[in-house]
Amino acid sequence: MLEFWLSVVLWVALAYPLGQWMHKMLDRERHYRVENWVYRLTGVKTDQSMDWKQYALAVLAFHLLGLALVYLLERTQGYLPLNPFRFAGVEPQCAFNTACSFISNTNWQAYGGETTMSWLTQMLGLTTQNFVSAATGICVMMAFARGLRATExxxxxxxxxxxxxxxxxxxxxxxxxxxxxxxxxxVPQTLTQPAALATLEGQRQVIPLGPVASQVAIKQLGTNGGGFYNANSCHPLENPTPLSNFLECLAILLLPAACCHVFALTVGDRRQGWALLAAMLALFIPLCLLCIHVEMGNWEGKEVRFGEAASALWATATTAASNGSVNCMHDSLTPLGGFVTLLMMLFGEVIFGGVGCGLYGIVLCVLVAVFVAGLMVGRTPEYLGKKVETYEIKMVSLGILIMPALVLPMVGVAVVYPPAKAAVLNSGPHGFSEILYACASMGNNNGSAFAGLSANTPFYNLVGGMVMLFSRFFIIIPVLAIAGSLAAKKHVPASAGTLPTCSPLFVAWLVAVIVIIGALSFFPALGLGPLAEHLRFLK
Amino acid sequence: MVITAIRQLLLWTLVCGLLYPLLVTGLAQAMLSRQANGQVKGLVGQDFSQPGYFYSRPSATAGKPYNAAASSGTNFGPNEPKREEQTVRFGKDAPADLRYASGSGLDPHITPEAARYQAERVARERNLSVARVEELIGKHTEGPSFGVLGHARVNVVLLNAALDNRGASK
Incomplete structure (x- = not known):
C-alpha cells in the first residue's frame, strides 16, 4: 500500500517540473542547432504555421506511410538481417493488425514477441513507432492548446x-x-546470440535476448505498452526486480500527468493544469484502491516479486493511461479488478490517457461540462476566453461518440459471429468480458488484453486493426477542427457570468460528466460481463 | 508535403529505430555487460520435478513448463474450473502462489510461506533436518526492496542451487 501512495506522491510532485520543462522544449521561437539539421535534411520550412487541415493532413500522411513501412518490415523480415531465430515474414493479417496497432499508439499484440518478430522489426518498426506515435499525441495537444491561445x-x-x-x-x-x-x-540489451543454459535438473533452457531495455523504456514512457516478450512486463527479463517494476510503473503515468501542466502553461493559465490533474486523481485513486483491495490473495497471473498490490496498481495505471503494458495477466484478475481496468478504458482514456491524447480527450469532456453548465444557466458557454458554439459542440460530440460507436458494434458482432466467439478461452460472463475487453482496448488505443482470447484470428486482426486506426485518427481530426475554429475567434474577457473552470466545484462537475458519459454508454455491457461475474463469484 | 513526410519518417526510423537502440546497447555493454547479456543468475525461473528440490510455481509456457522461449500465463479467470486443475501437485492448503501460475510462466520466486510449506519434503528427501532447510530458506528470503517495493520472496533457482552446493561440500 505504501508503494501506491509513494507512486501517487511522485506522480503529482514530478508532473509540474516535468511539465514546465516539456513546455519550455515544445513551445519556443528559437530552434536548436540539431533541430535545424533535422529541418534541413527533411526539407521542413519552419516558418510555415499550418492551419488545422494542413496539420491533420501532415499527421495522416506521416502515419499512413509509417503503417506501410511497418507492414513491409514485418512481411520481409525473413530476408532481412538481425533475425537470430530466422523468423519468417509475419502473416499478412497479423502484420496489418500490428502495423495499425503501433502507428496508433495502441500496441495491441496479436503476436508473441519472442516467437514472431526479428530484432530488426522490433527496432526499426516497433521501437520507432513507439516514439513517433507518442510524439504525435503531444503534437496534437500542442496544436490544440495553441488554437485556444490564438486570437483571430x-x-x-x-x-x-x-x-x-x-x-x-x-x-x-x-x-x-x-x-x-x-x-x-x-533487463538485457544486446545484439549477440541468445543464451542457452542447462537448468539444475539438466534440461536445456533457451533464453531469447535482444535489444530489450531500449524498447521497454519507450513503451512505458510513451503510453505504448507493446512488449518485447509475449508476457510483457510480467517477464522477468523485461521487469526483473521490484525496483525495475516501480520505475516502469512510474513511467506509465509520468508524461500523461505532466501533459496537464504542459497544456495549462501553453494556454497561459496554470490553474487549469492542477484542475485537470485533480479530476483525474479523483477517479484514479479510489478505483485503484478498490482494485488493490480485491486483488489481495489472488496470485493467478501475478509475479511473486511484485506482489498483489503493485500488480493491481500497475493494472489500474496502465488502463487509466492508454499504456497497455501489463505486469500481471488481466484475464486472471478478480471480477471487480477486471471491472476497474475495463472502466478505466471505457471512460475514453481520459483519466491520464495516452501522452497528449489523454489530455485533449479530457478537454473534450471539459467542453461538454461547460456546455451543459451553460445550458443550465442560459449563457453561451466559454472556455479559456473562447466562446464554445454549435460547431465546436458538434465536433466535441463526434470526438466523444466515435469511441462507443466503434466499440459497441464490434462487441455486438463478436458475440454473434461464430469465429469471433470461438476465440474465447474462459466460460460464462468472463468469456464475454474477454470480448468486451478486446474491443475496449483496441477502440481506446490501450493495447492490454484479457489475453485468453485468441486474438490472432481474421476477425480481431482485420476489424480490430481498422478500429484502432479510426479511434485514433477520427478523434484527432475533430480535435484539430475545434482548434482551428477556436483559433479564429476573439478572446472574450471573463465576466461575472463566466463559469470558472478551475474551481473544486467545476472539477467535481467534470468528474460527474466523465462518469455519466462512460456509464450511459457502457454500463449495460459492464453489467453483462464483470458485474454478472462478480455476483457469481460471491455465491 | 508527402516528400517531407517520407523524409521525416526515414530520419526518425534511423534515429529512434537504429541509433537509439545501438547507443543504449553500446553504453550498456560498456558499463553493465553482465546484466546487458542476461548473465544475472536466477532471473528466469526453472522447472523442478525432483522431490529433493523446492518446486516452482505452475507454469503455462508453451510446449513445456518454464520454456523461456515462449512466455505466457494461463489467462484463467477466477471462476474458470480449469484453473483449479493446475493445483493438483500441492493440494488445497498450499499457499496460493504455489497453486496458481504466474503471468510470465517464468517466475523464479515463491513466497517464503510457499518455501516453508515444502521444507519438510525437501529435508526428508535430502536427509537433512527441517531446521537446517528452514535456515537455508531464511538465508534466501528477501523482504520487499527498500522495505516498501514489491513482495517478500525466495528465489527457487538460487535456493535449490544452494541445496546442491551444500551437498557437494558435505
Missing amino acids: SKGLGNFWVDLTRCTLNVLLPFSLLLALLLVGQG
Missing part, C-alpha cells in the same frame, strides 16, 4: 517542428535514461 488567426504550429522537438528533446533523453536504469536491474 489560423496557424496551429508546424507538425514537423513539434514532432522533431518532442522526439528529440523529450522522448529520446528520458528513454535513454530509463533504458540504462533498467539494464542495471537486469
Whole structure:
C-alpha cells in the first residue's frame, strides 16, 4: 500500500517540473542547432504555421506511410538481417493488425514477441513507432492548446517542428535514461546470440535476448505498452526486480500527468493544469484502491516479486493511461479488478490517457461540462476566453461518440459471429468480458488484453486493426477542427457570468460528466460481463 | 508535403529505430555487460520435478513448463474450473502462489510461506533436518526492496542451487 501512495506522491510532485520543462522544449521561437539539421535534411520550412487541415493532413500522411513501412518490415523480415531465430515474414493479417496497432499508439499484440518478430522489426518498426506515435499525441495537444491561445488567426504550429522537438528533446533523453536504469536491474540489451543454459535438473533452457531495455523504456514512457516478450512486463527479463517494476510503473503515468501542466502553461493559465490533474486523481485513486483491495490473495497471473498490490496498481495505471503494458495477466484478475481496468478504458482514456491524447480527450469532456453548465444557466458557454458554439459542440460530440460507436458494434458482432466467439478461452460472463475487453482496448488505443482470447484470428486482426486506426485518427481530426475554429475567434474577457473552470466545484462537475458519459454508454455491457461475474463469484 | 513526410519518417526510423537502440546497447555493454547479456543468475525461473528440490510455481509456457522461449500465463479467470486443475501437485492448503501460475510462466520466486510449506519434503528427501532447510530458506528470503517495493520472496533457482552446493561440500 505504501508503494501506491509513494507512486501517487511522485506522480503529482514530478508532473509540474516535468511539465514546465516539456513546455519550455515544445513551445519556443528559437530552434536548436540539431533541430535545424533535422529541418534541413527533411526539407521542413519552419516558418510555415499550418492551419488545422494542413496539420491533420501532415499527421495522416506521416502515419499512413509509417503503417506501410511497418507492414513491409514485418512481411520481409525473413530476408532481412538481425533475425537470430530466422523468423519468417509475419502473416499478412497479423502484420496489418500490428502495423495499425503501433502507428496508433495502441500496441495491441496479436503476436508473441519472442516467437514472431526479428530484432530488426522490433527496432526499426516497433521501437520507432513507439516514439513517433507518442510524439504525435503531444503534437496534437500542442496544436490544440495553441488554437485556444490564438486570437483571430489560423496557424496551429508546424507538425514537423513539434514532432522533431518532442522526439528529440523529450522522448529520446528520458528513454535513454530509463533504458540504462533498467539494464542495471537486469533487463538485457544486446545484439549477440541468445543464451542457452542447462537448468539444475539438466534440461536445456533457451533464453531469447535482444535489444530489450531500449524498447521497454519507450513503451512505458510513451503510453505504448507493446512488449518485447509475449508476457510483457510480467517477464522477468523485461521487469526483473521490484525496483525495475516501480520505475516502469512510474513511467506509465509520468508524461500523461505532466501533459496537464504542459497544456495549462501553453494556454497561459496554470490553474487549469492542477484542475485537470485533480479530476483525474479523483477517479484514479479510489478505483485503484478498490482494485488493490480485491486483488489481495489472488496470485493467478501475478509475479511473486511484485506482489498483489503493485500488480493491481500497475493494472489500474496502465488502463487509466492508454499504456497497455501489463505486469500481471488481466484475464486472471478478480471480477471487480477486471471491472476497474475495463472502466478505466471505457471512460475514453481520459483519466491520464495516452501522452497528449489523454489530455485533449479530457478537454473534450471539459467542453461538454461547460456546455451543459451553460445550458443550465442560459449563457453561451466559454472556455479559456473562447466562446464554445454549435460547431465546436458538434465536433466535441463526434470526438466523444466515435469511441462507443466503434466499440459497441464490434462487441455486438463478436458475440454473434461464430469465429469471433470461438476465440474465447474462459466460460460464462468472463468469456464475454474477454470480448468486451478486446474491443475496449483496441477502440481506446490501450493495447492490454484479457489475453485468453485468441486474438490472432481474421476477425480481431482485420476489424480490430481498422478500429484502432479510426479511434485514433477520427478523434484527432475533430480535435484539430475545434482548434482551428477556436483559433479564429476573439478572446472574450471573463465576466461575472463566466463559469470558472478551475474551481473544486467545476472539477467535481467534470468528474460527474466523465462518469455519466462512460456509464450511459457502457454500463449495460459492464453489467453483462464483470458485474454478472462478480455476483457469481460471491455465491 | 508527402516528400517531407517520407523524409521525416526515414530520419526518425534511423534515429529512434537504429541509433537509439545501438547507443543504449553500446553504453550498456560498456558499463553493465553482465546484466546487458542476461548473465544475472536466477532471473528466469526453472522447472523442478525432483522431490529433493523446492518446486516452482505452475507454469503455462508453451510446449513445456518454464520454456523461456515462449512466455505466457494461463489467462484463467477466477471462476474458470480449469484453473483449479493446475493445483493438483500441492493440494488445497498450499499457499496460493504455489497453486496458481504466474503471468510470465517464468517466475523464479515463491513466497517464503510457499518455501516453508515444502521444507519438510525437501529435508526428508535430502536427509537433512527441517531446521537446517528452514535456515537455508531464511538465508534466501528477501523482504520487499527498500522495505516498501514489491513482495517478500525466495528465489527457487538460487535456493535449490544452494541445496546442491551444500551437498557437494558435505
